[in-house]
Amino acid sequence: MSHSxxxxxxxxxxxxxxxxxxxxxxxGHSLKGFWAFDPEYVNLNHGSCGSLPLPVIxxxxxxxMLAERNPDKFHRITYMPLLEESRKLVAELxxxxxxxxVLVPNATHGLNTVLRNFEWREGDVVMGxxxxxxxxxxxxxxxxxxxxxxxxELHSIEYTYPMTHAEIVDRFRSRLREIKQQYPNTAFSxxxxxxxxxxxxxxGKNKFVAVIDSITASPGALMPWQEMVKICREEGVYSVxxxxxxxxxxxxxxxGSADPDFWVSDCHKWLYTKRGCAVLYVxxxxxxxIKSSIPTSNEYVSPRDPRPLPRGVEGTNFVVQHEWTGxxxxxxxxxxxxxxxxxKWLGGESVINExxxxxxxDGGQRLAEVMGxxxxxxxxxxxxNMVDVLLPLPVQSREGxxxxxxxxxxINNQLMEKLLLKWNTYAVHYFHAGGWxxxxxxxxxxxxxxxxxxxxxxxxxCEEIKRSILTSPEQI
Amino acid sequence: xxxxxxxxxxxxxxxxxxxxxxxxxxxGHALKGFWAFDPEYVNLNHGSYGSLPLPVMxxxxxxxMLAERNPDKFHRITYMPLLEESRRLVAELxxxxxxxxVLVPNTTHGLNTVLRNFEWREGDVVIGxxxxxxxxxxxxxxxxxxxxxxxxELHSIEYTFPMTHAEIMDRFRSRLREVKKQYPNTAFGxxxxxxxxxxxxxxGKNKFVAVIDSITANPGALMPWQEMVKICREEGVYSVxxxxxxxxxxxxxxxGSADPDFWVSNCHKWLYAKRGCAALYVxxxxxxxIKSSIPTSNEYVSPRDPRPLPPGVEGTNFVVQHEWTGxxxxxxxxxxxxxxxxxKWLGGESVINExxxxxxxDGGKKLAEVMGxxxxxxxxxxxxNMVNVLLPLPVQSREGxxxxxxxxxxINDQLMEKLLLKWNTYAAHYFHAGGWxxxxxxxxxxxxxxxxxxxxxxxxxCEEIKGTILTSPEQI
Numbered sequence: 001m002s003h004s005x006x007x008x009x010x011x012x013x014x015x016x017x018x019x020x021x022x023x024x025x026x027x028g029h030s031l032k033g034f035w036a037f038d039p040e041y042v043n044l045n046h047g048s049c050g051s052l053p054l055p056v057i058x059x060x061x062x063x064x065m066l067a068e069r070n071p072d073k074f075h076r077i078t079y080m081p082l083l084e085e086s087r088k089l090v091a092e093l094x095x096x097x098x099x100x101x102v103l104v105p106n107a108t109h110g111l112n113t114v115l116r117n118f119e120w121r122e123g124d125v126v127m128g129x130x131x132x133x134x135x136x137x138x139x140x141x142x143x144x145x146x147x148x149x150x151x152x153e154l155h156s157i158e159y160t161y162p163m164t165h166a167e168i169v170d171r172f173r174s175r176l177r178e179i180k181q182q183y184p185n186t187a188f189s190x191x192x193x194x195x196x197x198x199x200x201x202x203x204g205k206n207k208f209v210a211v212i213d214s215i216t217a218s219p220g221a222l223m224p225w226q227e228m229v230k231i232c233r234e235e236g237v238y239s240v241x242x243x244x245x246x247x248x249x250x251x252x253x254x255x256g257s258a259d260p261d262f263w264v265s266d267c268h269k270w271l272y273t274k275r276g277c278a279v280l281y282v283x284x285x286x287x288x289x290i291k292s293s294i295p296t297s298n299e300y301v302s303p304r305d306p307r308p309l310p311r312g313v314e315g316t317n318f319v320v321q322h323e324w325t326g327x328x329x330x331x332x333x334x335x336x337x338x339x340x341x342x343x344k345w346l347g348g349e350s351v352i353n354e355x356x357x358x359x360x361x362d363g364g365q366r367l368a369e370v371m372g373x374x375x376x377x378x379x380x381x382x383x384x385n386m387v388d389v390l391l392p393l394p395v396q397s398r399e400g401x402x403x404x405x406x407x408x409x410x411i412n413n414q415l416m417e418k419l420l421l422k423w424n425t426y427a428v429h430y431f432h433a434g435g436w437x438x439x440x441x442x443x444x445x446x447x448x449x450x451x452x453x454x455x456x457x458x459x460x461x462c463e464e465i466k467r468s469i470l471t472s473p474e475q476i
Numbered sequence: 477x478x479x480x481x482x483x484x485x486x487x488x489x490x491x492x493x494x495x496x497x498x499x500x501x502x503x504g505h506a507l508k509g510f511w512a513f514d515p516e517y518v519n520l521n522h523g524s525y526g527s528l529p530l531p532v533m534x535x536x537x538x539x540x541m542l543a544e545r546n547p548d549k550f551h552r553i554t555y556m557p558l559l560e561e562s563r564r565l566v567a568e569l570x571x572x573x574x575x576x577x578v579l580v581p582n583t584t585h586g587l588n589t590v591l592r593n594f595e596w597r598e599g600d601v602v603i604g605x606x607x608x609x610x611x612x613x614x615x616x617x618x619x620x621x622x623x624x625x626x627x628x629e630l631h632s633i634e635y636t637f638p639m640t641h642a643e644i645m646d647r648f649r650s651r652l653r654e655v656k657k658q659y660p661n662t663a664f665g666x667x668x669x670x671x672x673x674x675x676x677x678x679x680g681k682n683k684f685v686a687v688i689d690s691i692t693a694n695p696g697a698l699m700p701w702q703e704m705v706k707i708c709r710e711e712g713v714y715s716v717x718x719x720x721x722x723x724x725x726x727x728x729x730x731x732g733s734a735d736p737d738f739w740v741s742n743c744h745k746w747l748y749a750k751r752g753c754a755a756l757y758v759x760x761x762x763x764x765x766i767k768s769s770i771p772t773s774n775e776y777v778s779p780r781d782p783r784p785l786p787p788g789v790e791g792t793n794f795v796v797q798h799e800w801t802g803x804x805x806x807x808x809x810x811x812x813x814x815x816x817x818x819x820k821w822l823g824g825e826s827v828i829n830e831x832x833x834x835x836x837x838d839g840g841k842k843l844a845e846v847m848g849x850x851x852x853x854x855x856x857x858x859x860x861n862m863v864n865v866l867l868p869l870p871v872q873s874r875e876g877x878x879x880x881x882x883x884x885x886x887i888n889d890q891l892m893e894k895l896l897l898k899w900n901t902y903a904a905h906y907f908h909a910g911g912w913x914x915x916x917x918x919x920x921x922x923x924x925x926x927x928x929x930x931x932x933x934x935x936x937x938c939e940e941i942k943g944t945i946l947t948s949p950e951q952i
Contacts, residue, residue: 036544049547049803057544061537068512068533071525072902076892105581108802112771116592119623135802138776142768145778147595147677150626201623268803276752276804292618294770295588300614302621326584326611327525327744328752332805416552426548 016058024346027355028447034342035445042425042450047220047245047386047441050268050275059338060274060331067331079330083323086336090267090279093340093349094247095254099315100287102280102322103267103333107244108135110264110280111211113294114240115139123186123206124152125179127237131159131216136242140211152209155179159216160433161388162376165224172212172228176235180208188236190261194288207238214243214250214263218430219376220386220439222250226258238262247271247279248343249385251353255281262286268332270385272339276332280322287318293325352444356385359442363451364389367440370455371462376437388439392462394470395435402470403431410469411436415461423457425450436462492534500822503831504923510818511921518901518926523696523721523862523917526744526751535814536750536807543807555806556799562812563795566743566755569816569825570723571730575791576763578756578798579743579809583720584611586740586756587687589770590716591615599662599682600628603655603713607635607692612718616687628685631655635692636909637864638852641700648704652711656684666712670764683714690719690726690739694906695852696862696915698726702734714738723747723755724819725861727829731757738762744808746861748815752808756798763794769801828920832861835918839927840865843916846931847938852913861918868938870946871911878946879907886945887912891937899933901926912938 015034018024025031034053037043043051063082067074083103091098104110116139118124126140137156144154157175159168180188189205191197210232214225225241232239241263246253248270255263263281267273282290292300299320346352364375364387373390377383393411396402403411408431415429427440438458440451491510494500501507510529513519519527528536539558543550559579567574580586592615594600602616613632620630633651635644656664665681667673686708690701701717708715717739722729724746731739739757743749758766768776775796822828840851840863849866853859869887872878879887884907891905904915914934916927 036541038545041546043546043548045548049551051547052544057540064533065512068528069514070517070519070896070902071527072519072521073896075525077896105804106802108771108773116770121624134774135772135776138768138774138778139772141778142772142776145767145780148597266803274805291621292614294592295584296611296615296618297584298610298614300611300618302614302617304621326582327742328581329750329805329808420546420549420553426546 015054018055018342018345020345027346027444029445031346031445037445038424040424042453043443044425044427044440044446044450044454046443047217047269047439048428050266050270050272051443052268052274053272053339053342055342056272056274056335056338060335063331063334064329075327075330079334080323082334083330086333087319089336089340090247093253094263094265094279094281095256096281097256097284099319100255100281100284102282102293102319104264104278104280104322105276105328105332106268106278107242107264107266108133108139109294110278111136111240111242112139113280113290114262114264114282115143115209115211116294117290117292118207118209120146120150120152121206122150123183124150125155125183125186125188125206125208126152127155127157127176127179127208127210129157129159129211129213129216131213131218131221132156132211133213133217133242133244136211152207161219161221162378162382164379165227165381169224169227169231173231173235176208176210176231176237180235190232190236190238193285197288208236209238209240211240211242214241214265215245215384215386217245218428218439219382219388219432219437220245220384220428220441221377221382221388222384225260229258229260232261244278245269245386248349249353249356251349255283259283267336267339271336272343274332274335276329277335282318284315287316290318290321293321295325297321297323297325299323346444353385355444356442356446357383359446359448360385360387360440363387363440363442363446363448366448367438367451367455370452371459385442386439387442388437391429391436391438391458393436393465395433397434401434407469411465414465414469415458418461418464419457423461425454425457427454491530494531494818494821496821503822503920505921507822507921513921514900516900518929519919520901520903520916520922520926520930522919523693523745523915524904526742526746526748527919528744528750529748529815529818531818532748532750532811532814536811539807539810540805551803551806555810558810559799559806562809565812565816566723569729570739570741570755570757571732572757573732573760575795576731576757576760578758578769578795580740580754580756580798581752581804581808582744582754583718583740583742584609584615585770586754587612587716587718588615589756589766590738590740590758591619591685591687592770593766593768594683594685596622596626596628597682598626599659600626601631601655601659601662601664601682601684602628603631603633603651603684603686605633605635605687605689607689607694607697608632608687609689609693609718609720612687628683637695637697638854638858640855641703641857645700645703645707649707649711652684652686652707652713656711664712666709666714669761673764684712685714685716687716687718690717690741691721691860691862693721694904694915695858695864695908695913696721696860696904696917697853697858697864698860701736705734705736708737720754721745721862724825725829725832727825731759735759743812743815747812748819750808750811752805753811758794760791763792766794766797769797771801773797773799773801775799822920829861831920832918832922833859835922835924836861836863836916839863839916839918839922839924842924843914843927843931843934846928847935862915863918864913864915867905867912867914867934869912869941873910877910883945887941890941890945894937894940895933899937901930901933903930
């Protein structure tokens with residue numbers, strides 16, 4: 001199928017609506033009717049771009065038609081209350097107050113909003129990790145790359161999986177201290193609120209900002225992020241949580257009690273909303289730090305010319321700044337209700353995640369069996385709904401021993417093309433600790449047989465790779 | 477109709493498709509079938525949020541289903557060539573090279589990308605105008621509001637319409653010189669290209685950056701922006717063109733010959749694309765200045781660790797940085813082809829804009845007649861497809877004479893509510909030079925009778941306002 005042709009079959013998916021009073025079909029392949037997938041596509045990669053259920057597509061279409069019926073009425077009158085309802089639903093789910101939650105297009109945007117709002121001083125320090133999502137590492141690098149002062153210095157912490165949570169916590173604490181020791185003459189302060197921040201500012205203090213994943217992407221591993229937030233607090237470090245994968249996958253998120261400085265999660269990943277919807281949480285005590293949304297909006301208030309907040313708005317203008325940051329398609333933000341209604345009908349967050357978690361564990365084991373390899377996380381402590389399994393390719397013990405940069409790129413491309421275009425299945429593949437791994441996302445439409453099929457596909461593709469790229473690298 | 481119910485009538489608009497080989501209906505109300513408007517809604521405000529034609533909506537649905545059929549295949553393989561095609565179509569329309577055009581969600585985002593990429597130094601100067609779009613003025617203000625150095629100083633230029641193009645140019649040139657004179661010890665260095673920029677940087681030179689509208693929003697007025705770009709060049713000032721309203725309304729845009737430093741326009745306004753699509757033009761000579769997309773992407777390259785551009789990519793990584801700046805709904809960027817195909821079927825850019833322009837002129841006169849007022853732009857030199865007409869409310873000659881801040885806000889709210897909720901019609905309304913004005917957007921579905929209806933509505937609402945808010949201000 002060329003990229004410009006529509007699907008040949010006119011099979012119209014049937015699951016746009018559901019009877020709230022009738023129980024859903026059992027989880028597994030019988031649920032596939034509620035998604036728009038090519039029926040032959042074995043989708044084990046929900047985690048990358050999310051998967052929009054048909055009932056949510058229908059709700060989005062209806063809202064879209066409402067908007068086009070009268071764009072001015074929709075954008076000037078209808079939109080705001082619906083946006084507030086969306087924010088309230090998210091806030092309830094994560095243990096935050098509604099006015100600590102705003103919606104942004106994606107986690108990268110939310111994290112850029114936070115990181116770019118810090119007023120960097122010479123002497124400031126930022127820290128990512130070897131597992132930080134690439135665009136976010138690049139954001140930190142961009143700050144450090146300013147042609148002249150002021151700019152922070154960039155550090156990183158290395159994680160090599162598998163690791164236990166205790167090991168991660170220890171390594172994190174040690175690394176923070178190790179870095180601080182490199183700056184004996186710098187006074188770092190992670191002000192808990194605005195008053196402390198003003199004092200620290202006047203005293204010329206510096207900032208140490210750490211980006212921490214709640215669930216890393218490659219591998220898909222649950223981190224002890226709440227403990228790491230505590231360590232940050234103890235060590236005088238700001239905690240910026242990249243929780244892209246958390247909402248809808250991680251149960252019992254309670255931001256009020258975890259109290260990170262900042263937290264961002266994609267609703268269009270595990271929460272079933274339309275692509276282009278993420279949550280930015282900023283505790284009330286920190287909202288003074290987000291001086292401007294990105295892009296800056298009409299509601300930006302200059303400290304030089306304070307105007308009163310709109311009627312009925314108390315506190316900061318953090319929320320109103322994020323109501324409109326340029327005209328865009330606002331429907332993704334408004335798809336949260338339909339997504340949550342559908343998830344509730346399926347049985348709710350616990351039911352969904354119990355199924356997905358069990359399938360991730362069982363599926364990972366089965367996949368490892370089929371490929372003759374192993375699961376990365378043997379204890380299961382790092383596994384929610386994503387499981388990482390070794391691919392049947394050589395593991396090297398030092399850099400360059402088996403794989404050159406070109407070889408790695410060629411293998412990555414080959415895996416993607418063969419899986420998507422020949423075998424019609426997919427899971428993310430990545431290189432870590434000398435070996436090739438896949439990360440499977442277990443979702444409510446998946447069954448064990450999907451992992452078996454993926455295993456057959458990966459085995460075949462890896463055989464080809466061993467015979468071609470790894471035998472004659474000049475073939476690349 | 478409450479905000480949470482879909483339209484009550486089950487009437488499905490019929491214009492999702494059209495026969496390319498059959499001529500379109502005549503312009504005017506006969507074309508309304510190709511939009512999703514409430515049939516009773518008199519839409520004279522296309523300019524604010526754009527209006528998505530049904531055939532484009534249909535194309536977007538098809539692309540959306542394609543994406544959901546296999547999200548990984550779509551995002552990893554299918555999307556990029558389609559994006560490039562969109563960029564090429566835009567480039568052809570505006571006289572630019574394809575690799576000088578990237579797509580961003582909206583003009584505010586594109587202008588924030590440019591303005592936030594400048595590395596501001598103490599001594600730098602930015603200038604907006606009294607007519608600059610609110611969010612953009614606030615972006616400049618935000619840059620100037622940094623708590624400590626380095627930060628630019630913000631200046632503004634006042635435009636009071638109507639003005640002739642000659643007057644605008646004179647005032648612009650004088651103002652630039654006046655502002656520069658306030659900094660006798662500052663050496664402003666305008667760099668035409670990267671080589672010049674590096675030299676200026678080393679010499680510690682400063683920058684003077686001007687944001688110029690090609691077509692202002694309130695009033696909707698065509699500016700002599702190409703001449704203003706030349707003046708900027710002569711005066712050593714960077715020209716950043718807010719062309720939000722230009723593409724699809726302004727004919728014969730030739731960026732190659734106008735050669736602004738930066739130019740940004742909304743495709744979802746006058747070009748009929750889906751909301752969330754704008755074009756950011758950066759001349760190849762200036763792409764070094766856009767160090768990072770916003771948000772920063774995977775493709776950001778640090779000067780400290782240069783990696784080769786992807787195979788086949790020459791020049792800068794400006795384009796690849798903007799291919800993926802976080803997961804979002806990419807369909808708006810891909811709606812350009814369907815929008816242009818539809819516009820071509822209607823007769824093409826000239827035919828569309830001739831109709832709209834003539835109707836703006838005639839409709840404006842008619843509206844002024846009905847309301848007993850006047851058109852702002854008597855010569856027509858400032859009018860493309862938007863026309864500004866005085867409302868039948870008092871005009872004050874000095875601030876506060878008739879209208880207090882509260883009164884202005886109350887009148888604005890009243891106009892919006894009554895027009896949208898009672899009279900089912902709309903045109904943007906704003907306060908300028910002591911008086912209240914409306915800005916009507918003439919589009920291919922409009923006819924003179926629409927302006928007559930709007931005139932009846934405005935007359936009635938303004939009478940109410942005179943009888944309430946302006947009689948007893950405490951009623952607010």
